[in-house]
Each structure stands twice: as structure tokens, then as C-alpha cells.
Amino acid sequence: MRTAAVVKSSAPSDCEVSAQVSAASIDFSRASFVIESESTQQTPAATSSSAPRLPIAPATSLIDIETSDYADSATARLPIRLWDRAYNDLKQEEAELVDAYEKILSRQLEDGPGSAVPESQKNTIAQDNSDAGRHQMTRLVHAGLDKIESEAKVKESFGVAVDVVLSARNIISSAAQAVPQAAFAWTGIYIALEMLANPITATEANREGIDYVVKRMDWYWKLSTTLLKQSAGHGSELAGVRRELENQFVNLYKALLLYQIKSVYSYYRNRGLVFLRDIVKLDDWSGDLNAIQDAENVFHQDSKAYVAQQTNSYLERLVRNQMSENDQQCVRDLRLTDPRDDKIRIEQTKGGLLRSSFHWIFDNPEFQRWRDCVGSSLLWIKGGPGKGKTMLLCGIIDELEQSIVVSGQNHNLAYFFCQATDSRIRSATSVLRGLIYLLVRQQPSLLSHLRKKYDDAGETLFEDVNTWVVLSDIFEKMLGDQDLKPTYLIIDALDECVDDLPKLLELIVRISSKRVKWLLSSRNEPHIERKLKCDEKHTRLNLELKENAEQVSRAIDAFIDKKLSKLELLQNDTLLKNQVRDILHEKANGTFLWVALVIQELHKEEVESWHVSQIVKELPPDLDGMYDRMLNNIRRHERDLELCWRILSTATAAYRPLYLVEVGALSGLPEEVLKSVENVKSIVAKCGSFLTIQDDQLYLIHQSAKEYLSKRASNLLFPCGVEMTHHGILIRSLELMSGKLRRDMYDLGAPGFPIEKVRTQDSGLLATMRYSCIYWVDHLCDIVSGTDIERTDHLQDNRVVHTFLKTKYLYWLEALSLLRAMSEGVIAIGQLKGLLGPNDGKQLADLVRDAHRFALSYKWIIEHAPLQAYVSALVFAPASSLIRACFGTEIPDWISTKPVVEETWNACVQTLEGHSDFIQSVAFSPDGQRLASGSGDRTIKIWGYRLG
Template identity: 50%
Template sequence: MLRQLRSRLRKSLHRHGNARNHEGCKDNEQGGYDVPAVTASPASSERKDATQITTASIEISHPAALSESASPEEFYAAISTSTRPLPTPPANNFTDIRNPAGANDAPTSLPAQLWDRAYYDLKQEETELVVAYEKILSRQLQGGPGLAVPESQLNIIAQNNPDARRRQMIQLIYAGLDRIERETKLKENLGVAVDVVQSAKNIITSAIHAIPQAALPWTGICVALEMLANPISATEANSKGIDYVVQRMEWYWSLSSSLLRDLPDHAGTLAEVRGQLEEKILDLYKALLVYQIKSVCSYYHNRGLVFLRDIIRLDDWDADLEAIRDIEQCFRHDAQAYTAQQATSHLEQLVHHAQKQETQQMSEKYQQCLKQLRVTDPRDDKRRIELTKGGLLADSCRWVLDNADFRQWHDDRQSRLLWIKGDPGKGKTMLLCGIIDELKSTSDSSLLSFFFCQATDASLNNATAVVRGLIYLLIDQRPSLISHVQKKYDATGNPLFRDSNAWVALSEIFIDILKDPSLPPTHLIIDALDECMEDLGLLLGLVVQTSSVCSAIKWIVSSRNWPIIEKHLNNATHKARLSLELNEESVSAAISTYIRFKVEWLAKRHEYNNHIQAAIQRYLSENAQGTFLWVALVCHELANISGWEVEESLRTFPPGLDELYRRMINQIYNSRHAKLLQQILAIVSVVYRPVTLDELPSLVDTPYRASGDDRALAEIVGLCGSFLTLRERTVSFIHQSAKDFLLKQARDEIFPSGMEDVHHTIFSRSLRIMQKTLRRDIYNLGAPGFSIDNVMPPNPDPLALVRYPCVYWVNHLRACNPKKNTNKDLQNGGTIDTFLREKFLNWFEALSLLRCMSEGIASLLELERLLEVSFRSCDI
């Protein structure tokens, strides 16, 4: 049994050796400190402070090099023949738990801290016993073994310096092991007792060799082993007890390191349980220390120490051992509970970590998907429209909230579609802006998504863009809805939103979202259906379908009085309509409010007197004809007219939008910049999206000194009357009706050579500016494969001039008259052939930097089709 115990303990101590660096030990040049032999030397009888006691008081010899498998006999034989002195064993830096003042700053292992704390507590609880024990140890430090311990013995064990105390304990252990070795060799015929001593000695040797911090708990055992080597002094019960204590001390040293390891910050109640378990280990350590201290004192008591007789009772070893076992049993029960809770906590940590990682991954995927879904943020479009039209006047929109048709739609659960219709300039867009604000303020629990169609912007004038915008706002308010998009996006990526099947995929996603059981009541609003230039029928069909089958959805759409729109919306089963023409009285009252607001603004600007102010208000009221836009355009013109001539100028503004637009065209053609302004109006009328001040000079023959001068270009745009507006450096029409007038009633003036020639001009200028501007590594990134997400455009941006040409030059080529304008361009050696040979890679690099690769691929496919058409026509 003892041999099995010895084998098991040696394996355990091998773990101590593996943990040497963790415990703070430093090896010497030979790879570690060997256990030294100790020869006692006479010590001074003078009183010394504990901090002055060092291993210098003992002569120590350094053993010869031995293999790790050397037997104890070989080990001590090597010691006895060695004469080279061994340096002082390394003192581990240590922070005393109870009294850190005298300690070093480096941390001590947890078991060593607990043993030191247990020893300190025990000294407070069993003061006389521990003091007697320390006097015995002090005598050994001064005089060596076998000497009597007088009652006047001074206690020289370091009290407040754990580092110094540890050196003393190591010194005592080395000396004790040497004595035990000599005694056991002389008494090998003692059988079991010697076997136990040898096993315990090996454990102590390995422990101190690996972890010098273990010196404190093992010192008493080392001294106690002397009585096991001397059967005259040891009882059988005490011998068994010491054997048991040796086994348990090594076990609990290792156990405390793993069981009480540091907890994460969010461990919560587990930290409290750990603290309670630590107290149980301390109780156990104290019980083990008490047993070994009593064993030491018993040994010396039997040698006749008078001052121990009245301090302790040393005759009930079985009871003492049973007390240790009781404490162990209690500890095991608590340790099992703690381990179970620790495992649960660890599992919770793993789950938390996995959820955190999943959330982070989902967040990244969510952001990427939402980023690609976004074609525009309709909230930004709303703010832009309001700014362009001079701000939202809430009083001019409030009438609709009490309108019977609106109330029916709002209050009746069965009424799911409201169509607001009216002629151009009647204020439909601003009316919907007011409704959106009202729904936001009164419907906290519902979702609201909207979209403003704009015919002049290719990214805002098609059915796919409308659905993308509606989905974007819904997901932005309810992120969980992203799952409906993510399934398809993970499979296809960015083409989901841009390829030829984008409408099919997105309309299915949109319907799935509206059918989601978690979706709260939702309001969906689309303004200016008449400005949806592509797939309007598909969009109207989707509105009708969802308004009929999705009970939680309520739609509002607005448009002009177009029969095709009315035909589609008539198929809806739960609908209402609000005609601005049939609500002329309410609209007129709203326009009157708007007129008062605008006239007050003009009066403050020009300091009108009451007479002029009244004259302007009267003229606007008499000629507005229920049209907000007419009032806005006239007031815009009056803002540039001095007060003394404003009354006379009023008569030059004819009633009705078309008449007003005609007046503006005549003014443009009578100006000395007529040709330049005509070019600008023509270009802005046919581009596929509004162009910026940076892009305008690449498409129009602007004056040399005006190119690159934002102020000069803004003045030129301002000369185009009230047809155009400039907002955030982007040129666009003031209203769709202005563009309609130019394309229909002023077509001959704006396009004297035909619209195809304007497209060809844009195409030709686009190729020239790209040929001149594009080059390799235009952003000077210097690294092929540089992630587009990490690209920051330089300032100034060399692509600012060619952003529009890079994306849309093929679109304008397609819009040219192929027989008249493009055959020469499409021939071998023509302008397109030259551009592609010289700048193809530079063009695609620019498209990548502009994040328009999908548009570039579509352009290549369209160019291939145009070439095939051109070749066929040439063959014919």
C-alpha cells in the first residue's frame, strides 16, 4: 500500500515540477536547484533578529550532477562527497496576505498564500502552541538536532517577513532531511516506519525542489519524520496520522491551484461561493498544520521539555486525525457543489462568448447587407425636398388630417389604401411630408416607411428602387426583419439588388416582410407614382396585392391624375381616394396660408410697406389657381426684384404654370448667355441622374474661367430662371412639371438639332474627359487588391470630373441615332475602339473606386449589343 502511495505521490509531485515557472521559481545554470545536504555549525548565542538569519549559518555542499531518476541513496552519496558550496536557495518574491509591509512586490502562488494565511490565523488562535513550535525550530536553527530546548529559548523565526521565514524553513528542511537520511540508513530493519519515512522524505524533497514556496507547510512534517525514524518516540497512531497528513497536504496543495483559479469579471455569485470555499480550505490547512505542529511538540515533549507540559494535550492522535477527516468531508461536499456551479458558470461563459461572437458576426453581416440594400435614405430625400421648396409649412398641410377621405383611411381597419391625386404643382409632395410627420408623432408603436419618386434621378425613378427604399427603412426600424433579406443575400451577394432579376427577388422579400407575424401595424407611403419611369405597372400591382392581403398594412400613394394609375388602383378591394381638385376649398385655404407666409418673408427681405405687401398678397391669391408651385416660383422671382418696382413686375407673371414657364424661357433666350443656358437646360433634361457642379463642365462648354469655380458655376445655373435649383452642389429641376414643359412645349428651343444630338454630345464629351483624366492607380494606393472599404478619396478627387461619364457614357451612346451619330464611333479604329484599347483597365479601376462595378458590367453587355446591331446594319 505504501509503495502505491509513494508512486501516486511522486506522479503528483511531477506536476509540481511542471508548474515550476508558474510558481515563480528560477532555475540556476544547471537547470534547477538540487536538494542540498546540510551540516550543522555552531551558532552564536547572541540574539538575532529574524531578518538577519540566513542560510549562511549552515554549511551547505552542492551535489554532483545526477539524473532525475537517481535513487535517494545515490543522491545523498553524491552530497556527502561534494565540497563545492551551494548558493542560497532562491527566495520567491511574495506578498504576505496579512502583513504586506515587509514583503516583496511579485505575486506568490495561491497555495503558498493560503498556507501562509492559515499559519497566521493559527498563530492567533493557538498562540502558545505555535510559539512553542517556533522555539523548537529556532533551537534547531541555532544548535542543530539532538540538543535540549531550554525554556529560555528565544524565538528567532521571522514574524513579519514571509520571505525571510521561508528561507529559514528551507534551511530547516534541508537539515532535517539530512538527519532523517542518516537515521533511516541505520534503522532500515524497522520496516513499515522506515518505508513511510522514506516515502514522505521523497515527497518533501521533490516539493521543495520544484516549489520553494512549499517550505512552510512541509517544515513541521520534516521535523516530525524524525520521530517516525525513532520508534521509541513515536506511537503507532501518530505514525499513521503523519502518513495520512503527508498524502493530504500534497493533494490539497495541487487542488487549491485548480479549484480556486481566478474567475472572470462577470462570474457573479460564483465569486461569493469561491470565497466561502476558500475559507473551508483554510480550515483544512489549519487542521493539517495543527497535527504536524503537535507531532513536533510531542516529540520534544517526550524529550523532557518542561514548558510544553501545561500547553498541550498530545495523547489523542486518533481524535485529531478524525477531526481532519471531518473537515475534509465537509470540504468535499462544498467543493462538489462549487465544481458543479463552476461548470455551469463556465458553460454559461461559453454560451455567452458564442452568442457574443455570433452577434458580432451577425452585426457585421447585417451592416454589410443593409449597406448594399440602400439605394437612398428616404429620410434624407424628405429633408432635401423640404429644403428645396423653402421648408414645410405645417399649417398648409393640416387640413388633410380632418378630411373625410383621410379619416376613413386612418380610422377604418378595412380601408388599407389611400390614393391622393392632383394636377402638377398642387402640393402633393409637401402634403405627404406633413402626413409623414403626423404619423410619426401619433403612432409610436407602428412602423412607417416611405419613398419619394423623382423622374430626373435614375436611382429614384424605378420600381426596384422604390421597393429597396421601403425595405431599407423597415429594416432600419426593425433589424430582425433583415433575416428575410439575408437568406437571399448570403446566396447571391450584391447582384441580388442590381441584376435583371432584382425586382422579382425584392418584391418576394417585401411580401415576406409584410407577412411576418412580428410586424406591427405599418404605414407605407409612396409619393409621385407618375415619376416612376420604369416598371410602374409592376409597382402598382404590388401595392394593390399587398393592400388586399396584408391586414396590418396601410398604404398612401400620390400621383397626378393619370388614367393608367387609376386603372391599376381600381383593382384594390379596400381603397379610398382623395382628389385635390374635389377639395378645392381646403386646398385654396391652404394656399392662402402659404401665400401669407411667403409674402411676410418677402416683406422682411425687402422691407415692403403695407401697401406693397397687400398688393403682392392680392395678386398671388387671385392668380394662384390652386397651385402651390406657381406661388413658389413667382415669389422666387420677386425675391430678386427691388421693392420700388415690384408692383409693376407683378403683371409680368401670368397665371398658370405653363404660361409662367413660357415667360421664363423667353427671358432665357433674350439674355446674352442664351446659348450657354440652352445647353445647360438640354443637358440637365436628358442626364440619367442630377449632375454636380464638378461634373457639369465635363458635359457643357462652360466659360474657361468658370470651370472649377463653384461660385461662377452657381451663378450660371441661377441664370436658368426657376427651372433649376442648386442644392448641396447638385443641379436638378425645381419640379417635374418644369422638365415636362421643356421636353414637350419647349422642345424645339431646347433641342434644335434633336434630343439624339444632345445624347451624342454627352457621349463624345464623356469619352474625351475620361481619355484625358483616367490613369493607372489614380488614387495612388500603390497596392493591388486594396480593399475598397479602406479607400478614402484624395482631396481634390481626380475622379470628381468623370463620375457621371464613367457610369453613363454607354447609356448616352445607346440613346443616340445609330445611323446618324454612332456608326463611325463603333467602327474599328473609332473613338470607342481607341478608348477601350488605351483606357479599358483604367476605366474599370475607376468604376471600382466609384463602387459602380455592376453598372460597368451592364454597360459592357449593352456595348456588346450595340456593336452587334452596328455590324448587322453594315452588312445590310
């Protein structure tokens, strides 16, 4: 299943809130399960009902579950069945341990709690009758709890602190009274509580561990009932995922049970129990707790995947019921990227979301003010590179989603992650498209504001020069809608919004509503601060201020501890692990990214355990110093050094993360390397830690890495200027396309084969050309913007660009259709048209103008049926069309009678797209600037119209 987050409680006081995920209560697009600190469950100050705030989960006891969810007997017995499975599995896997444990329990049943256990003790726990066994356990729990309570009160009267014992006792008592069958799971805990109350026999680590285990058992008992409850309509489609999640519950329960069993052993070993003496190592309480948290990690990942699938299944039916086919097409055209997928990818690329790295934010006064107060509409979290801002926002999003589900409140949550290294998600327009996309997915009624414009313009609404103007107006109308639900809008990394950031900031400041709360993050950029105008409504949270920096530092310490616990080299050397941890704590300087780079260094195959201490001592305590070291390490690969520079320079100059099959060809690697993707991976592995691979796609580890490579390392990567790298990418792109583009690349056969039936191929002809097809013109623009006049020679007649368009243009359009990128192609050829000047080739300029008209006129038909590029488009192109002349031989022979066509392109710049039936009438506005079209599909569309 898809990994999304790590669940860990960093303190023994952490507890969980119950999640209610029935389909009827879900009103968001993705769900996740996170731990909520007790401090976040306090009743907040009264606020306006219209103000969106982080909903607080209701306190749910086992009695609540018994009187509601337990109406369904199958659901009622589910947690019992799971705990029974876990206990029975342990009896098989740890037979000697469980038998000894049951002998202890047998003695307690005979002589009462606290009785000494002789070596001759027999196991009298019912083995073949689970109901009888539970009855025995119930008796034992109640007797033990009465004893502990009386002892605790006596100790308390003498000033002995027993809060932990009484707190845990209340949880067990509640469970035993509400659901007597739960006694099997809780039996060993009361014995461990007696140990907890005795500071002589209990170590601090075990004391904290037992407190943690008690609360986790209570949480997971409740959660299994609500999470795995069978919802109507989800039966068969989620059955397999549900079974897998049940298995993860069982594995988690086994880890919890094993901890309590070992704790009981420890207690009785201290009382002199002979036969338990050598059964198990009892003093690694921290290691045992880590095993529980690892099991929680796996469970949490799978639960997120399950809830996401359950939620999406529900939402898809809901949206289908509320949206017409035209509505759904509008949403499909709007979608440039799904921010939910970007979030998952980012979390996976960064190694998973660790709760201890972000949970401190929920106790921060500035965050609480933003969340709870009506007058606080914007919070800007700022900090330097590598401070964990992105993962902090990921954690906040998870917490908001979880709390919305648990409370059942009706809120919207839309978010967007900007990344300067990816052209799809680094513009203000992209941000709006992403936010609007999530808003209409959650509240379909808002789509009416978008449809008003979309019905006029079709998908060109999202592509032309006026897109920002139109979308910002639509966005403001959506947020001003009287029926808008309270809404959270979150944007990460504003400083990585490369295109039109000032416009986005102005829009954010302009939108002020009691129902809308903004959460933003960025580096410490003065121009962003000036625009946001922080005041009583707009709050800033500086991660580098002392009080916040201390919290970040503690979060980084927990991050270090978790990463070192997974480092195999240190597992058998506690002293070395502690030394390394102390050095990293001292040198981290509040930077998560620095720690991640160090851990990557220690994970390298050539690093041995005796190298570790020296490596961490030598590491520079800042990012630039780390990058310098990484660059020097690359220089050690003398034979492959040039190949490393090629890959790094290409990855740095590219407009989006490259696939492995793309980067090899675009970097100009030798043929012997390109024979295998594994060869390319080997070269990438030698590029230090600058690059990371996720799903066969190559990512720069951080924006700061790109900045370092572009500036401080530019003399190595771009010795002749970055334009030369763009030039190399352009030439290799054109060579690649010229060599491989051909007619009917997917062997569709039929000219009318619809694009929706074409399966996207991850391998084959287009796999290596995906990037080239979409971005070659962008790299040409980068060359022309440089200072080397010689390179603009490409824009002369009969040179490489002219030759490509004359021989491959139509095949390129087919490829764009197959890649679902016709819109990008039309924009690219428009860019090329605008790039040409009076000193460039006249024949090239004429061909580009003709190609642009051809693309505009036949975009719709080629986009929906790729092979129509050779039929409808060519056949109906004007007789004097240069593209028709270049590709006339592609017109099918079976068209024996050619239609009479116009001699030249007419005044119509683009076809009337979007009607689902024939156009029956058209009418012009009096000023000649607008055109109305009426269709048999009973719709009327208004079009912008321009003469000449």
C-alpha cells in the same frame, strides 16, 4: 444644423402634444416635432388592435411630469433654469422694458391686481434672489387668476364670450399648481388675460396672439423636460447638440416673454400709465407673432436634427446588437438610397416644410377613414402638377413619426420619393429596395426573408435581370410575416416611377393585410386609377374636388403670407404687401409651385420695391405661362444665351442631378468659364428659375419643368433632336475620361489597399468624371435608339468607343471601384454588349465580350481593393484575354513568376463571392444547373450555374 421643417400654428386654437423621446420607446428611424391640431386629439372610434392607425398622444399635464420625469432633480429644474436664462437675458437686452414691466408687477403686489401704476412707482421685485422672486410671482399669479375667474363668470352671465380667457386661465392654473416655480414664466399672462376679457382694450390680433403664446408656453415647458432629458448612453456623443438645442429653447422663451411683456405694457398704456408711453411701439402684434414663429422655426429645425441624431444613435446600437456582420453587409448592399435623406433634400430644395400648407389633411374625412378604419388599406392622393402633393406627404410622414414616438406604439413607417429626373429613384425596383431598407432598419427580424436569397446570390441579387421578381417575392413574404408590426407604406409621385410602374401597381393591389396601410400620391393618370381599382378598401382623395381644392387654396394663402413676410422689399410697406398678397391669392389657382416661382421672381436682385406690383399683375396665372415667361427672360442674356441653352439641355437629358463641377464640362462650356465653379453658378443663375442648386448639385425645379423643356421648348434646347445632346454628353464624357483616367488615381500605393479605408474625394480627378464614368453607356444607348444612322458610327472598329476600351478600360474599372460603383459598371458593359449588332465592328464586339467576362470574373476583388485590377485580375486572366493583352504592361514587375493560367475563358461566368474564408468543397446538382459551395467560415451557398 440641418434644416428640415417650419413649425407654425395657423390658428389660435392650435396646440401641441407632448413628445416622449426616451431611447426605450423609439422604434423608428427618424423623428421630428410637429404641431398637432386639437381636432386630431379626439378619441377615435374603436378599431381592431391589429390595424395600424395614427396613434393619438396622451393628454399630459404638468402634474404628470411632476410625478414621473421630476423624479430626477436635474431634469425637474431644467425648464426653470431655461426660463430663468431667458428672463435674465431679456433684462440685459431690454433693460428699460423689463424694469418698467417689473414696476407694474410691483404695484400689483402692493395693491392687488388691476391697480393703477403711478409714474413714481419703484421696482420691488427681488433682483438677486430668484427663489424670492418666484415666490412673489406665485402670489401674484394666484391673486390675478382668482380675480379674472370671478370677472369672467360675471361677464359670462351677461352673455359675453370669454372662452379664450377661461381656457388660458386653466392652463396657467394647472402650471402654477403643479410646478410653483413656473410662476416666473406665467406672471405677465394673467394681466394680459384681463385685457383679453375686455374687447375695448384688446385688439383682435393681440387677443389671438396671447392665446397662441399661452399655449406655446405650456407646450414648450413640457417639451423641454422630455426632449432634453439625459438618456443613458447618449451623454457625451450628443452633448454639443444638446447644448445648442438648449440655446434655441432660451431664444424661443425670450420671444414668448417679450410678447407677454409688450401686451402688459399695452394694457397699462390704455390706463394712462405715463412712463410707458414712449418706451416701445406696441401695435405691431402680427409682426411680434411672426418673430415668435420665426424663433419656433429655428428651434423646430434644430430639434429635428437632435432627435434624429438621438434616434439614430440608439438605433445603430440596437441594430448592431441584433445584426451579424453578414446581416449588416446585406443591408449595405441593399441600400441604393436612403429615403430619409431624400426627404430632407426635397424639403430643403423646396424651401422647407410649412405646417400651414399640410395640416388641413388631418381633418379630411377620407384621410381619417384611411388612418382609423380597419377596412381601409389604401389611400391615393391625386392632383395636378404643383399642387403640393410631395410636401403634403412629407408633413404626413412627420406627423406619423411624431405620433408613433409620443404614443409609444410599435409601428413601422417606410416611404419612398420617386423622381423622374434621377435614375436612382425612378424605377419599381428602386422603390422596393427603399421600402425594404427602411423596414429592416426598423424591424431587423424581417431581414431573414432577404438573407435567404442574399446568401445564395450576394450583392448580384440587387443587380441582375431577375431582381424585381426576387425582391417582390421577398417583400410580400415580409409583409406576410406573422410578427410584422403594424406598418405604414408611403410612395410619393407614382407617375414619376418611369420603369416598371405597372408591376409596382399590381404588387400594391395584390398585398392586402390588416397590418399594412398604403398611402400613395400621383398626378391624375387614368392608367394608375385603373390599376388601383378604388373601392371601399382603396380610397382616393382628389385635391381638385371642390371641398379639397378649397383647403388647398387656404393652405396656399398661408404659404403666400409666410413667403411675403420674408420678402425684404415689402417689410416697410404694409399697403403694398397687402396688394401683392391679394393678387397672388387671386391668381395662384391652387398651385404651390406657381407661388414659389413668383416669389423667386420677386427675390431677384434687379427687382426694386416699385417693380413688385407691376410684376405680379403681369404674371400669367398658369405654370406653362410662367415657364414661357422664364424662357423669355433667359433670352435677355444675349451674350450668354448659348451657354444657358447648353446647361439647360444637359440638365434635362442627364440621368441624375449634376454637380456643378460636372455640368460645366458635360455642357461644353468654354475653358474661361470652367476656370471657376462660381462662373458656372453665374450661368446657372441666368437660366431663369428652371434650375436650383442644393449642396453644389443642380436640380430641375419640378418634373413639370422637365416636361416643358423637353416638349414645348425642345426647338430651342434640342434643335437637332435630343439625340444630339446625348451625343455631346457621350463625346465629352469619353474625352474627359480619356484625358484624366490613369493608374492609381488616389495614390493608394499598396495593391491590396482596401476600399473601406479610401476616403471619397469631393474634389480632384474623379470629381468631374463621376457622372461620366457611370452613365456614358446610357447616353450611347440613347444615340443608337435615335434615327441618325451616322451617329452609330461610334460602334465601328477603331472609333471612339473602341479606342477608349483599348486604352482606358482597366483605369475605368479602378475609377468605378473608387466611386463605389462597380455594380453599375458591370451593368454598363453588359448593356454595351447587348447593344452591338451584326453590322457593328467585329474587333469592338470581341473586345466588349472579353471586357464583360473580365468584369464579371474580377468584380469582387476590384470592388474591395481597386488596385487589384492590375494585379490579381490581370495575372489570373486567361492568356488569350484581349483585356490582358491591352494592359499587359500594367502587371507589376515584382511578379517574377507568372502563374499558369487557362488559355481561354472557361464556363464559369462569375466567381463565388460572399464567403469570408477559403472554399473547401463544391458540388453540382443532378441537372447541372445549381452549384453548392462549402467554406471554412461554416457557411454553404447555393449558386445558379450555367454551362457554356
